[in-house]
């Protein structure tokens with residue numbers, strides 16, 4: 001276990017913003033987890049769980065509490081179920097699966113972050129998401145102090161959601177996740193951009209490892225590498241609509257996309273059509289390759305990012321009548337946030 005003090009959150013999040021965290025505890029065993037929560041409780045400090053910080057935005061005032069990080073790593077396999085410790089890089093789990101000819105997560109290649117965070121927002125890309133292969137997670141329940149197993153049903157997965165980022169935020173510490181993959185191949189037709197890649201590059205081999213290579217190449221073309229270019233990936237969620245809403249949407253000239261996961265409007269398209277792609281506001285660039293992505297070029301504060309976000313939301317709303325929703329989570333003290341909301345009526 002490692003305990004550090006006054007750690008800049010800009011070093012723990014891929015957007016590279018945020019003031020100091022009072023304590024960061026990296027846990028390496030179940031008893032470390034209990035120690036970390038007791039450490040916070042005895043000092044009356046709030047806790048926040050962090051992984052790779054690829055979907056987390058930190059505020060300028062930092063966090064007067066204890067950040068707990070899962071440092072347990074490793075992948076095991078038993079009867080076709082793969083178990084990854086929460087501190088393992090997510091992409092190492094995908095690589096393991098593809099190497100062993102398993103299908104189910106190859107389209108989730110190169111998503112930054114750690115395995116423990118993967119179910120939190122039900123990570124997804126190119127037509128796959130983790131909920132489809134998820135079996136269970138071993139967790140620590142910080143509300144009761146118990147270690148337990150949570151099933152797929154307990155997570156209540158939907159698009160970019162689970163109980164972990166909705167009703168039970170920051171309550172369960174994911175120790176490990178278990179996935180049931182199958183041998184075989186992904187069914188064609190694949191997601192549009194993969195089909196386009198296959199056509200452009202005359203691809204004929206569709207093993208999980210080859211699909212992984214294609215997805216990796218597509219992502220490298222348009223998504224920033226968090227190791228060199230600060231971002232939080234897609235900053236806004238796509239907009240899912242019902243069959244009844246499609247007529248009104250197409251009347252406005254907005255393209256809709258039908259897929260296994262429902263009918264959606266591509267929020268990046270709305271941002272592009274609003275003329276914002278490639279522009280820089282307050283040191284934050286709206287990516288010209290993937291307009292959903294905001295890149296921190298020179299912003300030094302969260303308020304620069306928030307002003308840019310609000311400007312984009314308002315511009316898109318004024319043009320199309322749709323309000324974009326932020327995807328990354330903000331690192332705040334949940335208890336304090338509720339108190340603030342109550343005091344503001």
Ligand SMILES: Cc1cc2nc3c(=O)[nH]c(=O)nc-3n(C[C@H](O)[C@H](O)[C@H](O)COP(=O)(O)OP(=O)(O)OC[C@H]3O[C@@H](n4cnc5c(N)ncnc54)[C@H](O)[C@@H]3O)c2cc1C
Nearest residue numbers: 051052053054055056112113114116117123124174232233
């Ligand atoms: C360039 C880029 C591309 C991306 N592309 C995609 C994409 O294609 N699809 C996609 O879905 N996402 C994408 N993301 C978002 C991000 O990679 C995922 O959300 C990822 O799962 C975040 O992992 P993390 O470890 O960095 O999580 P963090 O940002 O550290 O944490 C995210 C949330 O999970 C919680 N959490 C973290 N670890 C645990 C744990 N052990 N137990 C309980 N809660 C925990 C945190 O409290 C927080 O609420 C992208 C991000 C970037 C920067």
